[in-house]
Amino acid sequence: MGKKKTFTGALLAAAILTAAGCGGQGAPSGETAKAPADPAEASGTIKVLTHRTDLVQNGTMAKYAAEFNRTHPKVKVEFEALTDYEGEVRIRMNTEDYGDVLMIPAAVAKNDYPRFFTPLGTTGELGARYRFGDKTSVDGKVYGIATFGTANGFVYNKAVWRKAGVTEWPTTPEEFLGALKAVKAKTDAVPYYTNFKDAWPLTAWSNDIGSVTCDATATDKLAGPVSPWREGGELHTIDSLLYRIVDGGLAEKDPSTTNWEASKGMLAQGRVATMHLGSWAITQMRDAARRSGADPDDIGFMPFPAQRDGKFCAMLATDYQQAVNVHSGQKAAARAWIDWFTERSGFSAKEGAVPALRSAPMPNELEDFVDNDVTFLERSEARTGEVNTVDNAAEIGLNKPDYRQKLVDTARGAQEGGLEEFLADLDKRWNEAAKAAGS
Structure with missing residues (x-):
């Protein structure tokens, strides 16, 4: 993963409006895309648009296609990797030519999914089989299936934490801060690394909503002046x-100099103790450990330091969802690939x-969570549209890094103000936007 290019301000609004109004050539049929019962009967050439430029460039996706052809010999799969995936696909969606299979861009309003994508089945049918179905569900139909999900928490170097004398997961924010203070006092490692400069890692903190109270509907409850x-x-x-x-001096000295790619090796080698990220980062940190000669088993993952009834909870958030272009002429083959x-x-x-x-097992990377009975919660998306409306009107950006960059700057004294003043301003803006929106 890397920093994604994003539109801002009026340009973003214009881009979203353009995407919401595009692709109108011909009304969608609403007919469900189904793969043939016999895989060998699926045929045609399909183009798959993807944000994973790394996996296309190193040949990994081609290997997947070759494996797919063992059971679907009549389908040719072509990949097109886009560096600025969100921006480029939004532009293409002004036409009918946006691949046969694509990852649903974040800028497309959920209620507009039927205009751009082919239904894949009912919410009840697919919800019983797949996680994260309500993310793309509109009027009882599902329009995308997640490539995977991720748990949220802290990637940490176990050896550093042991050297600091901390062998148990902190159960409260106070205990977590105490552990970082021990790392600072007893080791040479930077206790916590913000990844401030690359910015996007700061958005992971919003994925903890629900972990604190063990409530899968916590994000839905943000809808309104609450x-x-x-x-x-x-x-x-x-x-x-x-x-x-940050205020306690437990992060890097100068956040403006952080470097995401370098941080992987820093954590793997024990120069950094802790980072807040999704579980997808575990494999990258362990790979960095192998490359540097460090022990990949030193890379651990812990939940947010809060418990409910003596149990930790971890929110599961979906990554991109694969969908079938409503204008595709190869819907059966596209669905077979998905x-x-x-x-x-x-x-x-x-x-x-x-x-x-x-029905698939949790990955080995989450073995510690499974062994310690961490409760996995699939985040409800029932009121995502309402929450996003308030968030956009308030110009806060729960899923953008900007306001947490300002929080970090305030904590380190680069901006005036204090914590409670900062949070009170967010509340004021949120509530005013919610009331104006009638939430």
Whole structure:
């Protein structure tokens, strides 16, 4: 993963409006895309648009296609990897030519899915088989199937934490801060690394919403003038922890100099102790350890430091969802690829990710979570549209790095203000936007 190019301000709004109004040539049929009962009967050439430039360039996706052809010999799969995936696909969606299979761009409004994508089945039917179905569900139909999911937490170097005398996962923010202080006092490692400069890692903190209270519907409950950053609220707990880490001198000295790619080796070698990321990062950190001669088994993953009834909870968030272009002339072959890739490719296991297929086991990378009875919660997306409307109107950006960069800057004294003043301003803006939107 790397920093994604994004549109901002009016340009972003224009891009979203353009995407929402495009692809209108011919009304979608609403007919479900189904793969042939006999895989050998699927035929045609399909183009798959993907953001995984790395896997296309190194030949990995070609290997998947070759494996797919063992059971689907009449389907030719072509890949097109896009560096600025979101931006380029939004432009293409002004036409009918946006591949046969594609990852659903974040900018496309959920209610517009039927205009751009072919239904893959009913919510009830696919929800029983796959995780994350409600993410792409509109009026009882599912329009995309997740490539995989990710759990949220902290990647950490076990050897460094042991050297600091911490062998148990912290169960409260106070214990977590105490552990970082021990790392600072007893080791040479930077206790916590913000990845401030690359910015996008800061968005992972929003994926903890629900982990604090063990509530899968926690994000839905943000819809309305509910003061999300009030004392005792989940976002107050989450953002206060980040602020106190930086304010307490437990992060790198100069956040403006952080480097994502370099940070992998730093954590693997024990020069950094802890980073907040999704579980997808575990394999990358362990690979970095192997390359540097460090022990990959030293890379651990722990849940957010909060418990409910003595149990940790970890939110599961979906990655991109594969969909079939509503204008595709090869819908059956496209659906055959999605089904195979989801269920038989082994992609999620190789990525160390949570499988979309409910019957598949959790990856080895989450073995510690499974062994310690961490409760996995699939985040509800029932009111995502309403929450996003308020968030956009408030110009906060729960899933953007900007406001947490400002939080970090405030904590380190680069901006004026304090924690409670900062959070109170977020509440004010959120509530005013919610009232204006009638939420």
